Amino acid sequence: MSTEEGTHTLPDGLKAYSKAWKTTESPRAILVFIHGFSDHCNTHYDLFPTLAASGIEVRAFDQRGWGRTFNGLKDRGNSGSTTVVLADMHSFIASVATQAQAQSIPLFLAGHSMGGGQVLNYVLHPDSPYRQAGSQPKLAGLLVLSPLIALDPASRPWGFIVSAGRVVAKLLPRMQRHSPLTQKSVIADFQADDLCHETGTFGGLAGMLDRGLWLENLSKNQLEGVDILPMWLAHGDQDRITSHPATKRLAELLAEKGDVVFTSYEGAYHKLQAELPDTRAQFCRDVSNWILGKSGENQSKL
Template sequence: MTIEEGTHTLPDGTQLYTKTWKVGLSSASNRGKGPDGTTKAVLAFVHGFSDHCNAYYELFPNLASSGIEVRAFDQRGWGRTVKRPKDRGNAGGTALVLSDIHSFLLGVSPPPKTPLFLMGHSMGGGEVLNYVLHPDSPYTTSNTRPQLAGVMVYSPLIGLDPATRPWAITVFLGRLVARIIPRAQRHSPLDTKLVCRDETVVADYIADELCHDMGTWEQLVGMLDRGLWLENLQSGDLTEGKLLPMWLGHGDADRITSWAATKKLSGVLGVKGDVTFVSYEGGYHRVHMDPGEVRVRFVKDVTDWVLKKAEGTEAAAE
């Protein structure tokens, strides 16, 4: 495996920090790769709230070791993309968020005949679902769009768990403030006890200065509105045969985003398309780093689904 850092320049000149985990040379016996380290699939990844692409531990290296190249970036307002403190959390509204994802994906050039998948975690999972499902998304409206073979999300922000869901009056007042001072920052920390069952992961999260817990009113309201749109989505709103293959995973002990909302949406999408829902017993929000069997199973589930869909894509192309 080799790792490369870089930048992606957005249409307005903003430079996103990017990182790529490339498939390295390996023996022919390694599953998912040829004797020359052939890349079987490329996975573009979108991180969550108060997070960044370097905070996913061994998830991306493990995927790369199985033949899945990972392309990730720090979103506008987050991680190493931020150059000034006043830019923390300043990701813009939904139109800008989805436009940034679209631009990044158009800049991803997989090797010939290598399928491209899109994955998102938490806030990024909600963004990914809005990107491929919302009628106003550039994926839907643009004449130029990435050729995606499938979509994966886990612990997606569809609905917030009742333990962390804000009062309705708080959301109402937030919308008013967002209209007046959209770029004003608001410190919105997550309850660190709910992040992961691995205490080392929690300690790392608390100590990580790039996980700054800062959003703007515009960003926070947009994030909640994207989730609300997904919560209200019905199968009748979808066009049969137009949905990409989808995989949705969620730990049933997640108290940040709602497991029940993810399961419900999986059922709605499953009426019209190829949808897989996987529940992780006892899993917290960062299920990819939950201790023991959950962590191992999560990586295997993601790897198996991508490689299976990649093989199907290759067969169809031939």
């Protein structure tokens, strides 16, 4: 396994930090990974090296306003509107898809937390660039990890705070707000990482919550005519940041229309790839096994 750092040019010209975890031999699959709120692509412990060791190349980038992708302190957390967020994702995914398709390698997409909500919106929302004719990267499957569909009650702000925040988001969308996360696992590492700055903008936070709200209210009627990718959704049942029940409900809805599996990790918290050693190792195996299982199905169709 080797790593390779680089940059990806986003649609408006901003240079995003990117990184690849490469396999020793030709990859059996490629995974694009979308990180969460106040996170970046170098915080996922054993997950990416484990996947690379099993033949799965990982590609990731620091999203706009997060990690190393910002033009100064004033731009920290300035992720932009949902249109910008999905366009940024689409440009990165499409660039990887071109290579994967040229080499006949199955391409998978994964997202954690805020990123989990983003990848669901990316493949399901009618306004997503993925859903537009002629622009759809070929994806073999979707992995959705502790997604932001709804916040857990322990992390949910009061209604009047949300309402006031939405007013500010309309008037001053780039105004920054410190929004600390309460997570029981790896909190020391998280707090020691200067790139996990817990600072969003009112506009970005409103967009993040709106993307979750759309997923939470998703109905069968809205899924009519939508091709559901093979999906694996995973969530720790002790997560106190995003809602485990909300993920389970959405997985059950999607399973009525496609190959969708929900895995619950007993006693685990928000970041499964950073859990205690036994849970972390099992989670890494589960991710690898699901991708390789679906890779075999897709390669037989090539």
